[in-house]
Amino acid sequence: xxxxxxxxxxxxxxxxHITQNTTWSPRNNPYLVNENVYVDAGVTLTILPGVEVRxxxxxxxxxxxxxxxxxxxxxAKMIRVSGKIVAKGTKAHPxxxxxxEANPNYRWxxxxxxxxxxxxxxxxxxxxxxYCIYENSPYxxxxxxxxxxxxxxxxHCKFYNNIYGLETITLNANLLIYDCExxxxxTLYIFNYTFLCIDDFYNPNxxxxxxxxxxxxxxxRGGFNMFGVSHVLWLNxxxxxxxxxxxxxAGSTSYYGNRFLGGYIEANLYSKTQNDSVFFxxxxxxxxxxxxxxxxxxxxxxxxxxxxxxxxxxxxxxxxIYANNETCRININNNRIQTKWRFFVIYGLPVENDxxxxxxxxxxxxxxxxxxxxxxxxxxxPKIFNNxxxxxxxxxxxFAEHNTELSNNIITGTVWYLSDIIFDEFNPNFSYxxxxxxxxxxxxxxxxxxxxxxxxxxxxxxRHPYALQENSPCIDSGLNLPELPPYDIVYNKRISIGAxxxxxxxxxxxxxxxxxxxxxxxxxxxxxxxxxxxxxxxxAQINGFLPEFTDSLGFLHFVTMxxxxxxTFSRWDYLNQTLHVSVIEGEDTPxxxxxxxxxxxxxxxxxLSAQNSLFLSNYPNxxxxxxxxxxxxxxxxxxxxxxxx
Numbered sequence: 001x002x003x004x005x006x007x008x009x010x011x012x013x014x015x016x017h018i019t020q021n022t023t024w025s026p027r028n029n030p031y032l033v034n035e036n037v038y039v040d041a042g043v044t045l046t047i048l049p050g051v052e053v054r055x056x057x058x059x060x061x062x063x064x065x066x067x068x069x070x071x072x073x074x075x076a077k078m079i080r081v082s083g084k085i086v087a088k089g090t091k092a093h094p095x096x097x098x099x100x101e102a103n104p105n106y107r108w109x110x111x112x113x114x115x116x117x118x119x120x121x122x123x124x125x126x127x128x129x130x131y132c133i134y135e136n137s138p139y140x141x142x143x144x145x146x147x148x149x150x151x152x153x154x155x156h157c158k159f160y161n162n163i164y165g166l167e168t169i170t171l172n173a174n175l176l177i178y179d180c181e182x183x184x185x186x187t188l189y190i191f192n193y194t195f196l197c198i199d200d201f202y203n204p205n206x207x208x209x210x211x212x213x214x215x216x217x218x219x220x221r222g223g224f225n226m227f228g229v230s231h232v233l234w235l236n237x238x239x240x241x242x243x244x245x246x247x248x249x250a251g252s253t254s255y256y257g258n259r260f261l262g263g264y265i266e267a268n269l270y271s272k273t274q275n276d277s278v279f280f281x282x283x284x285x286x287x288x289x290x291x292x293x294x295x296x297x298x299x300x301x302x303x304x305x306x307x308x309x310x311x312x313x314x315x316x317x318x319x320x321i322y323a324n325n326e327t328c329r330i331n332i333n334n335n336r337i338q339t340k341w342r343f344f345v346i347y348g349l350p351v352e353n354d355x356x357x358x359x360x361x362x363x364x365x366x367x368x369x370x371x372x373x374x375x376x377x378x379x380x381x382p383k384i385f386n387n388x389x390x391x392x393x394x395x396x397x398x399f400a401e402h403n404t405e406l407s408n409n410i411i412t413g414t415v416w417y418l419s420d421i422i423f424d425e426f427n428p429n430f431s432y433x434x435x436x437x438x439x440x441x442x443x444x445x446x447x448x449x450x451x452x453x454x455x456x457x458x459x460x461x462x463r464h465p466y467a468l469q470e471n472s473p474c475i476d477s478g479l480n481l482p483e484l485p486p487y488d489i490v491y492n493k494r495i496s497i498g499a500x501x502x503x504x505x506x507x508x509x510x511x512x513x514x515x516x517x518x519x520x521x522x523x524x525x526x527x528x529x530x531x532x533x534x535x536x537x538x539x540a541q542i543n544g545f546l547p548e549f550t551d552s553l554g555f556l557h558f559v560t561m562x563x564x565x566x567x568t569f570s571r572w573d574y575l576n577q578t579l580h581v582s583v584i585e586g587e588d589t590p591x592x593x594x595x596x597x598x599x600x601x602x603x604x605x606x607x608l609s610a611q612n613s614l615f616l617s618n619y620p621n622x623x624x625x626x627x628x629x630x631x632x633x634x635x636x637x638x639x640x641x642x643x644x645x
Contacts, residue, residue, distance in 0.1 A: 026050035033077050043083035050093035055108035057099035067134040078109035078133045082117050089124035098128040107131030112141035121153040130162040143167030167197040174210045184220035193222040200228025214537045252276040260285040271304030274327045279307040286314040308332045316340050323348030323356050330357045334489050338365045350379040357382035361489045361511050365390040372397040388466050388511045404428040408478040410456045410510035412436040432479040434509045467512045474509035491559045492516035521559040522589040526550050529594040538571045569593050
């Protein structure tokens, strides 16, 4: 029973305690929350598609209007949940939570879920113009949804101009935030708009839960506060024009398939333990601002293994490497980089025989020839090999001694200074590089031998303008380093046909291997077994490899090299499936996967009908004289395959 229920001309006023299961229907729109609504323990409030909830608001400039005083609720109202809310709208008929007043300075309080409440569910909901409610400790409800029970189901929701979108100070289960949009208008400013605040740092019962933030969009002057021990995966998200603090310091944190467009953000790639492997892979970062403005930092730190690969970095982007312990291992490879300022900033704890940092197979291009590519603040000794370093004014700058090894690189620039300072004992070592300008005579101690001064002869056009021409002096003139992987920047074999067998000079200098062959892999499409729809965010895992994930079109590309592989495909709402895939050199094996939903209820007739008119792909296409057609069925049975010329 709602203690305060008054029917109005076109609305219903609600407030007080809900003591039995209750449903809000769009027939009674809008629901006006003029007094706090309390969903009592053991009670479920169900909100149907299309419902509008309008909550009494107050001036955000008056803090007292959002704070309890002597147990008296403030002017701004909230929905306080000790039971459960099930608010499931639809794409066509979302559920709206917004303020009543039209004044742009006014905000409503919060949907505050208390620590003992069960899991609430929100789908296709829109949350606008929330602020906060300061109750007695520990309840400082800051989010449009504050879930202090540490468990929440949130899908397909939109958050507009809320001081905090989602907020909690504890986690008690894995958390998935899927297909949500967080937006702050650029003209608005409250001291700190925050899209997500997930702070599990002081939770004594934390269990290293998994947080997946997938297929979400973050736009405007908002930031992130991610603290604690939980593992975080940022998957296929888009960040646009962010301009606020972005503290991502949770447990082991990885990024895959994200797009960073404009604004400022620090993405913290962090490995919590020595056994952790984290990755920043297949992301796109682009900012066309002025030199040095609105920089975007990729920070890598921790005690485990970090992999930064297959990304595109443009504009004011940099990578800060913190090798602050002896156990970390950091690999930065196969990235395409075009920056407006210094790209690598290196800090850390000096160690002898440093094997921690490898930077290879990258194309690093400066938009201005007055930039520096490597900046040192500590005596760290990375290995830098088989990169293209193009149009940089300085290769190394800093005030720390280091024995950096630079081998097999192509280094070009109109003016070239190696370093601000050359130390007597510790110096960078250049060997087997292709240089556009000789090493200065007064810095001869850094010449490790076998460097050449020559035009590398780039192709200059097409998809790979920095690939080598046929007569390039960089072909078959590099050193086959023990740490060099068996592939180049486009995953062609490193030692190609025509190399000098038995000789150490068998690889090319730079990021590309001339006239080589693709190492092999698989191209995968993942569909729903019930309806044939493409599935995004599916994880593909092979033992010994970093995982790959499907994009918004249900596609992923997995480079494996030749061999036989068992690939496990998984997503949070589908049954896992393992397939055996054969890969041969020079080709991508086409694979189509059908996953069954964990909660699927369908007849055999429905399952079969979804497959009646599938289009099967083939590879190669076009082909001569043969091609391969492959497919997979969700279950065993008779099928008919028709081939048309």
